[in-house]
Amino acid sequence: MIDLSSLTHIAFDADDTLWGHEHVFVDAKKRCLELLSPYMKPGMDLEQELYAFERKNLKIFGYGVKGFTLSMIETAVELSGGKIPGSAIQQIIDLGKEMLTHDIELLPGVREALTALKPHFKLLLITKGELFAQESKIARSGLAAEFDIIEIVSEKDPVTYQNLLDRHGIDPAGFLMLGNSLRSDVLPIVEIGGRAAHLPYEYTWHHEAVNEEEAAAGYWRPEGGLGELVQAVLKGL
Amino acid sequence: MIDLSSLTHIAFDADDTLWGHEHVFVDAKKRCLELLSPYMKPGMDLEQELYAFERKNLKIFGYGVKGFTLSMIETAVELSGGKIPGSAIQQIIDLGKEMLTHDIELLPGVREALTALKPHFKLLLITKGELFAQESKIARSGLAAEFDIIEIVSEKDPVTYQNLLDRHGIDPAGFLMLGNSLRSDVLPIVEIGGRAAHLPYEYTWHHEAVNEEEAAAGYWRPEGGLGELVQAVLKGL
CATH class of the missing domain: 1.10.150.240 (Putative phosphatase; domain 2)
Structure with a gap:
């Protein structure tokens, strides 16, 4: 597990993090x-x-x-x-x-997580894809009003994230990103000095002690998924 | 013609304004x-x-x-x-x-206009379309470095423009938008208190005195196109 104190902004990936895709x-x-x-x-x-x-x-x-x-x-x-x-x-x-x-089906615990976090943090939605299709999904999800900032990007690499944070005047040191993709949501954030939690879409991995390699890589994959993450973040307040 | 003094930001539409589309x-x-x-x-x-x-x-x-x-x-x-x-x-x-x-062909006078305006104003590119396709065109145009802010939007209505200006802390009173579409580039800007110039893609309209209706509508359609507009803007400095 990583230190979850001193957070100001929490960002969510959308596809396969907020809803199944x-x-x-x-x-x-x-x-x-x-x-x-x-x-x-x-x-x-x-x-x-x-x-x-x-x-x-x-x-x-x-x-x-x-x-x-x-x-x-x-x-x-x-x-x-x-x-x-x-x-x-x-x-x-x-x-x-x-x-x-198609109908947007929110993943379990998503609405509760947003409700719990919203009073304490600025919430961002950062999703990759086509502008029109993503906007349509965000609208259909009914979640648009939960987020302070919504950004649709065509790539999820360190440069894109850094530019996005700069544009909004967000210090990476207070930034936590949650997402299902190590490559797109987790590693680039760690690279620019932010924190990240990995929430795999399908909970297929073995329940085991936190892998040393992962801990060293600076992100957290909570065994209990989104619910455990939200509890840990709130404890860090 | 409209008053062109006290401008801080000049925004360009892309398709059929910077290049043919x-x-x-x-x-x-x-x-x-x-x-x-x-x-x-x-x-x-x-x-x-x-x-x-x-x-x-x-x-x-x-x-x-x-x-x-x-x-x-x-x-x-x-x-x-x-x-x-x-x-x-x-x-x-x-x-x-x-x-x-396809190859991006800049419209006549575009590069010169950007070069002339860049030292004096923050330049924006605001284009509507698909994220990936628009980013690809901007990259192929070779113009990306000319703009301080590039925004790709899925709609060009007053709410979108107002949000965009708010996000960047831009006062509409100092904002001028140039574009080929009355509906997308001109009228919504006038509606939110900005200034706009209409540069039709094909110069097919009759050369005639400025129409009273247009002047009353708060935007300008320079007979001499982009070149005339740039001269007038520079005179307003």
């Missing part, structure tokens, strides 16, 4: 693969091919559902040798639309 | 219509149908090229009765990719 992509991929299976030649690894298109297109489309949908269509055209019927293309587009409008 | 959509639509014409039934108004899909999808996809590309595909599937071949779908996706990676 990855499952939307997992479900969509599964349905896309089912949809395409009749048009594929034997021995094709659909998932592998889709991933290859996603990766190739990332630098043109960026992150997000619309680019992912275009990559699904491209995979369908390529792997079917152009024989994919229009009706299947339309089903893929409809799948993309469902992904963009 | 609309022509990219116009060209893409033209090529899409050519591409689809063999699969259409007689009497169909392709452009009308594409526009109908664009409008219907706007609240799901938002603005931007990726949503536009998905709308082109949807139009193609629908109007061909599902008979559009995969090769044509791929060509539409390639069209979208070209739109996302």
Whole structure:
């Protein structure tokens, strides 16, 4: 565990931290693969091919559902040798639309955590993705009013975080970030002198003593998830 | 003409103000219509149908090229009765990719205007669109370093502008916005007490005396475009 005293600002990642998100992509991929299976030649690894298109297109489309949908269509055209019927293309587009409008389900304890922290700290939401899609999700989540600052960024690297904190006059020394991604939410924050807690989306890791390597890395992964973190932060007041 | 003294901040719209943009959509639509014409039934108004899909999808996809590309595909599937071949779908996706990676051509006088204004004012770039696509265009334009503040927004209405100015501690009374769109760049700024100049993308309007209605509306449309505006602003120093 890390020192949680002298905090002024607490920031939350959104997708898979405030609400479930990855499952939307997992479900969509599964349905896309089912949809395409009749048009594929034997021995094709659909998932592998889709991933290859996603990766190739990332630098043109960026992150997000619309680019992912275009990559699904491209995979369908390529792997079917152009024989994919229009009706299947339309089903893929409809799948993309469902992904963009699905209900937002808050993760357990999120609303309680925000309510408990709000009187004591400035709360930020920092999320990566497409502006319109993220704004739509924040609106649908009903959580917008809980945050003092909402920032949508296209990358989550140390420079982006540093600029964001500078822009708002926030001292990293009083800043705690919570998120499900080590790479995007935790390590860059530690790098710029802030504190971070790792809240994996699926609690699949072994319940075990805090790993020395993690403690040395300057962040905390509370075994009890968000609830334990909130209690610890409030104790630090 | 409006009073141009006591300015502290000058903001530029990007698409069709700093660089040409609309022509990219116009060209893409033209090529899409050519591409689809063999699969259409007689009497169909392709452009009308594409526009109908664009409008219907706007609240799901938002603005931007990726949503536009998905709308082109949807139009193609629908109007061909599902008979559009995969090769044509791929060509539409390639069209979208070209739109996302095309060369940025600065409009005449833009670089000179920024160079002339930079020593005297804080310069802002305020653009509407998708985060990733806009950031990519700003990077490709080579203009990022010219601006003190760059903001990408999903809507350009009075509330968005007011929040943006508040966030940066900018007094609207010292703020001038330049842009090609009356609805997005000019009228909302006048509404929140700022000043605005209208620089239509295509200089198609009649050269005539300043319209009384415009003067009363509190913004200026310099006959000589950006160059005339910069001269007038510098005179106001």
